[in-house]
Amino acid sequence: MNEVKPDARVYRRRRIVVFTALAVVLALLTGTGIYTASALGAPVPAAAPAVTDPEPVAAAPQQLALPGFGAFAVGAVGFEGLLAAGNEQTPMAMASITKVITALTVLAEHPIPAGEAGPDIEYTDADVDIYWDMVAQNGSVAPVEAGATLSLRESLEALLIPSGNNYGISISNWAFGSEAALVERANAWLAEHGLVNTRVVDSSGISDDNVGTAADMILLGEIALEDPTIAAIVASKSVEIPELGTLTNSNKLLGTHGVDGMKTGTTDDAANLLFTADYAVGSSTVTVVGVLMGGETHAVIDEAIAAMLDSVAPGFHEVTPLEANQVLAEYDTPWGETARGRAADGATVLVWNDTPVDVEVDADPVTLANRGDEVGTIIVRAGAQEITVPLVIDASLSDPGAWWRLTNPGGLDAAAQSGSE
Template identity: 80%
Template sequence: MTEDEARAAKARVYRRRRIVVFSALAIVVALLTTGGVYTSNALGAAVPAAAPQITDPEPVAAAAQPLALPGFGSYAVGAVGFDGLMAAGNESTPMAIASITKIVTALTVLEANPIPAGESGPDLEYTEADVDIYWDMVAQNGSVAPVEAGAVLSLRESLEALLVPSGNNYGISIANWAFGSEQALVDRANAWLAAHGLANTHVVDSSGMSDDNVSTAADLVVLGQIALQDPTLATIVASASVEIPEIGVLTNSNKMLGTHGVDGMKTGTTDDAANLLFTADYAVGSSTVTVVGVLLGGQTHAAVNEAIAALLDSVAPGFHEVAPLTANQVLAEYSTPWGETARARTAEGATLVVWGETPVDVEVQAEPVTLAQRGENVGAAIVRAGSQEFSVPLVLDAAIEDPGTWWRLTNPGALD
């Protein structure tokens, strides 16, 4: 190629480039001048939302927990904060509850005379009339706690005498002090039971002497859970013994305290049966699970205690901690038409305690995203297990920014 031919070729290339550049500029100028409406709309239009591509974690479920069930009576076992019952048998059959009645008495009295945390409540002055009540209970072969005329006990100490050694006489004395008579307490107690939905529970005295004091195992699990909410009552029933200066040391009738996790609550003995309303606490991962149960209708307290020990030892291992989500776990991904990408991650991990084969499910709820900053909340992961439900926020791990002028002008069909 000659020098003249080379110069001519370069000139042709230059002219072609000028044509391309000026043509593009002409298009832009035309859009900015003659196509002003389109340009304005394109630059101001909302960009299309990026829909999330969601990843739903698989449900988590353990195997069913084998249980050592009592071979007699009526029983039920539940746990605070958990749905339903872990174990049950004849749980809807009304049965005499004996001194478990005293829990109803205590709750009724404490509703009318609450004891602030760390305090002992008002004083009760005991008289010869209370001594007479004591001897009347002895004559009826009822359980009693010592009392002396002239003694002054706080309401807390009086409840300790009622609940720890199961003193029937203190049920009547406290009722007379709080409501004027035992019958007045009974009326108040039955109204309290009805108000708390314990429709299958009915009392006729303050101590449980009569077999007409009845309940069901299912109702008593609820009663036990209510009782635990009163710190005074919960502390008293967990005491192996108490010392009251006016009357001495009193020992708890519940011989299971301190064994198999048991830390409450109340024995009950009829002429024909032994009963126990019990509570127990177990460490599960970073949490503590409180079990509430009852066994009614045993021949002896030894038989009841043995059956409850086996039952609790089989129930406790069924509680386990599950971690359905970890921190920074990717649960959704976003991709825009102009090439931006981001992922929705969990802001934190999640753990919860379940029992047995209760499934743990995660539902991912991620919103479509247009423009967003890194760390912006774009939804939640809903964790469910039985009645337990809570949410974990989902946040973006990268920003989704505006595509810019050129993309807007050259992608008219992609804009809203």
Template identity: 85%
Template sequence: MTSTRPSARVYRRRRIVVFSALAVVLALLTGAGVYSANALGAPVPSAAPEVADPAPVAAAPQQLVLPGFGGWAIGAVGFDGLLASGNEQTPMAMASITKVITALTVLSEHPIPPGEGGPDVEYTEDDVDIYWDMAAQGGSVAPVEAGATLTLKESLEALLIPSGNNYGISISNWAFGSEAALVEKANAWLAANGLANTHVVDSSGMSDDNVGTPADMVALGEIALGEPTIAAIVASKSVEIPELGTLTNSNKLLGTHGVDGMKTGTTDDAANLLFTADYAVGASSVTVVGVLLGGETHEIIDAAIVAMLDSVAPGFHEVAPLEANQVLAEYDTPWGDTARARASSGATVVVWNDTPVDVEVHADAVSLADRGDEVGTAVVRAGSEEITVPLVLDASLSDPGAWWRLTNPGALDDAGAQSGSE
């Protein structure tokens, strides 16, 4: 019977121990390697922004001097709604403000290119008869000569500047064949442009059945300003037309208190004025559009409009709620990098009266980013106006490096959990 020698048994035991120890060491090294690989490749945690929202800005309310009579409204181009009004939804006789509707209706089908006079309009004895008929009715007229040829722009100047009723009919006949056809076209134009509370029955406003609300008249004025031919005509104090001589504007406020348009209207019972005015506000300007209907005389309504405009104009002001490079958020990473989010540009708005200006900051959480990266927006709001300004970093948020990753497993675990849940 053969027995194993003691020395052989000891050797086998040592060999088992050595290999067991090696297995343990290898396991530890493998685990460390897995941990290191995971740590070095794991996402780093995001840095939440500490946002600095600027406080809203609002001026003290402007005290207005408002008419105590008639129907009136005042607005401004680019500003929602009306700045102030009284009886603004009450239909009232427009008188010669009707001529603005006539001119817009004609130009909608016979446009005049900017800087040009448009097509020729030939005048005959029939137009002279229209002149005398209007004069006999006590309406305002502008001179006309049989055999004369005027451009459409010159014809519209005779209609709007001295408020020639006779030109309303003559232009209607030329453009549409008759005044009745013009009336039909004009009412369709009014409906298409949202002026539902305005209605015309003739081309000049002679009838008190030509009615509109003050609110509609402000909208009409804004539309007329968008038509270059009309805007230029109503801003003219006078024009010289060879066949007609000098025509003088019936709007006595032109060139005063910022007034640069638009149309008078006179009935047997009242005086009206649809007016526009421009005011410099900071680096820009504001165009005001207003109307006063139902005054006793033009002297009375002119005085009321001047007082109103002189109180309205100071109510517009420029606000700069954001400056370029203004700090709106700050970042502080767990590994010690810091950066600030700055406004990429400034923002300036023109506001009316006590309209508040607010800045809403939206800054993203950031982990790794370069200087100049966009990390959110600042939204400036003033009424319905909105300006969006990008936010950019003023420093880089760099990778924390291997040592920080290996020594901050908890932070990496949290970052991984956040990443997995997104």
């Protein structure tokens, strides 16, 4: 029988203990290496923005002095819809507002380059006969002489400033061969420009069958203002034409209450005025376009329009809902760095009446960023207006470093999970 010596048994026990301890140490070292590599290479968590959302800004409603008669509408260039209106979809006799349509139709075929007077028109005995025919019909006229040569611009001045019915026919004959041809082209022009509730039967408006709605007249006025020739003519209180003498504007409101255009209209039963007015508001200028149709006399409609404009003008104001460098978001990283999201620029909007101005902040979560990086957008809205301003960060957010990564496994696990979703 062989016996195991005591010293051999001790040796074997010691060997087992040593190898077991080595295995544990190796396991720990291997695990630590894996964790260290994982921690150092993991994405850092994003800092969510704490956003400041400004309250909408709205002025108190402006009280308007509106006419108690007829059909009317008031709009402003660049502003959506109508500022005020009454019976604006009711067709009314336009009278001499028709001449604005005639002028636009002629200029569409024979445009006048900026700073020029356009082609010459020779007037004959036939044009003198037209003059006397208009006088017989009790229509408004402007003087004409056989043998006179006027530029197209001068002819349009005779049409629009003293409201010469005879020049509507004479210009039609020159431009299209006949007044009937002008009427056909004018109605096509109206359809092309979306004035679907307006139609003409002559070039001057002498017939009550020349009709349009107040809503259409606002669009007509805005289109007319885009033509520099018409805009300059209707703003003139008077002009001097050598062959004709001094022509005085029939618009008695011109030069008062901000009015700088556009065209009177008179029927046997009523008076009309398509008007424009300009007002300085802060650093901007507002152009108002309005019409009042169906007044008893021009004195009556002039008084009503003056009161209406005096109440409309104060309703325009500038609002600055956003200042440059305004803080709208704040960032706090889990590793203790802070930064703020600021407006790259300010924003000022021109608004009418109690139109609310809203500021919407869209800030992105941020991990690492350099000072000045764009981290979102700010949108300022007022009616149809919209201004977009970048949101930029005012301090750098740098990597937290190895120590923070190794000692914050929870934060890294959350970041990795968030990035995988």
